[in-house]
Amino acid sequence: MQRAATAGSAWLAALALGALLAACAGGPSSINEARYDLGLQSSQEAQGAQAGPAVAGVPGARPLLKVLAVSAPPPLDNDGILYRMNFDSQRTARYANSRWTMSPARLLTEHLRTSLGAHATVLAGGDAVQAPMLKVELYEFEQVFESPTQSAGVLAARATLMQGGKVLAQRSFATRAPAPTPDAAGGVRALQAASDDFANQLGAWLSTQSFAGTP
Numbered sequence: 001m002q003r004a005a006t007a008g009s010a011w012l013a014a015l016a017l018g019a020l021l022a023a024c025a026g027g028p029s030s031i032n033e034a035r036y037d038l039g040l041q042s043s044q045e046a047q048g049a050q051a052g053p054a055v056a057g058v059p060g061a062r063p064l065l066k067v068l069a070v071s072a073p074p075p076l077d078n079d080g081i082l083y084r085m086n087f088d089s090q091r092t093a094r095y096a097n098s099r100w101t102m103s104p105a106r107l108l109t110e111h112l113r114t115s116l117g118a119h120a121t122v123l124a125g126g127d128a129v130q131a132p133m134l135k136v137e138l139y140e141f142e143q144v145f146e147s148p149t150q151s152a153g154v155l156a157a158r159a160t161l162m163q164g165g166k167v168l169a170q171r172s173f174a175t176r177a178p179a180p181t182p183d184a185a186g187g188v189r190a191l192q193a194a195s196d197d198f199a200n201q202l203g204a205w206l207s208t209q210s211f212a213g214t215p
Contacts, residue, residue, distance in 0.1 A: 034098045036081070036188040038111045038195050064131035065120035065206075067113045070157075072105035072138040079103055081184055082142035083151070092142070098184035104141040108157075108195060112136065115199035119207055132163040134206070143179060143187030151179040153190025155198050161209055169209050173198055 075082060079102060080094035100107060113122050116134075123131055140156035155175045161168045177193035179186035 032097060034184065035101050036098065036184075037101045038107050039192045063120050064123060064129060065116065066123045066125050066127065066129075066131045066133040067109070067116060068125040068133055068135050070105045070109045070112070070136045070138050072103070072141070076104045076138055076141050081187060083145065083184075083187060084142050085145045087145065087147055095184040095187075098188075104191075105138055108136070108138060108141075108198075111195055112199055112202065115196075116203055116206065119203045132161060132168070135160045135162065136202075140174075141191065143184075143190060145182065149182050151182050151187065151190070153177045153179060153187060153192070153194040155191065155194040157198065159202055159205070161206070169205075171205055173201055175201065 075092075079099045081098050081100060082092060082094055085091045112134075113124075116122050123129055125133065137158045137160075138155075139158070140154055142154060143151050144154045145151040153176070156173070158170065158172045160170045175194040175197040177190045177197065179190035181189075
C-alpha cells in the first residue's frame with residue numbers, strides 16, 4: 001500500500017508539472033511574453049574583443065580567425081525555448097510565452113564571436129580576408145528535466161577548425177549547468193551558464209591549436 005501511495009504521489013507530481021509546462025507550451029502568444037538572450041559578456045571577454053587587430057610580423061600579434069555562423073537542426077533554428085522531460089518518455093516541447101530574442105544558433109554565434117575575441121582577431125565568414133575558419137555545429141540546446149523539480153541546461157556541439165580547405169582539428173563538446181528553478185527562466189539561466197562554459201572550453205581548445213592567421 002505504501003509503495004502504491006509513493007508511486008501515486010510521483011505520478012501526480014509529474015502530472016502537475018506536465019500541466020504547468022503544457023500551459024506554457026500551447027496557445028497564442030500573450031502581451032506578457034518574455035524574451036531572453038545569453039546575457040552580457042564578461043569584462044575580460046569584452047576587452048579581448050575590443051583589442052586591436054593582429055598585425056603580420058608583429059611578435060605576440062593575435063591570429064586572424066573567421067567564426068562562421070553556427071549551424072543547427074530545425075528545432076534549434078527558431079526562437080523557441082526547448083525543454084525535455086526525461087522522466088516522461090523523453091517528451092519534448094517549447095514554452096509558449098517565453099522565447100529567445102533570436103534562434104539559439106544565432107545567439108551562440110554572437111556569443112562566440114565576442115568571447116573568442118580574447119584569443120584571436122575575429123572575423124565573420126563573409127569577410128574577404130583569408131584566414132582560418134571555425135565551424136560550430138549545434139546539436140543540443142535545451143532544458144532537460146530529470147524529475148518534476150530538477151532540471152539542467154544542456155548544450156552539445158562540434159567544432160571544426162579549417163584552413164585552405166583542410167581540416168586542422170575537430171572536437172565535440174558537451175556542457176551542462178543546473179537550473180535554479182523548474183521553469184523557463186530557470187532553463188534560460190542554466191543555458192546561459194552552459195553557453196559560457198562552452199565558449200571558455202572552445203577558447204582553451206583553440207589556444208592549443210597551431211594555425212596561421214595570415215596567408
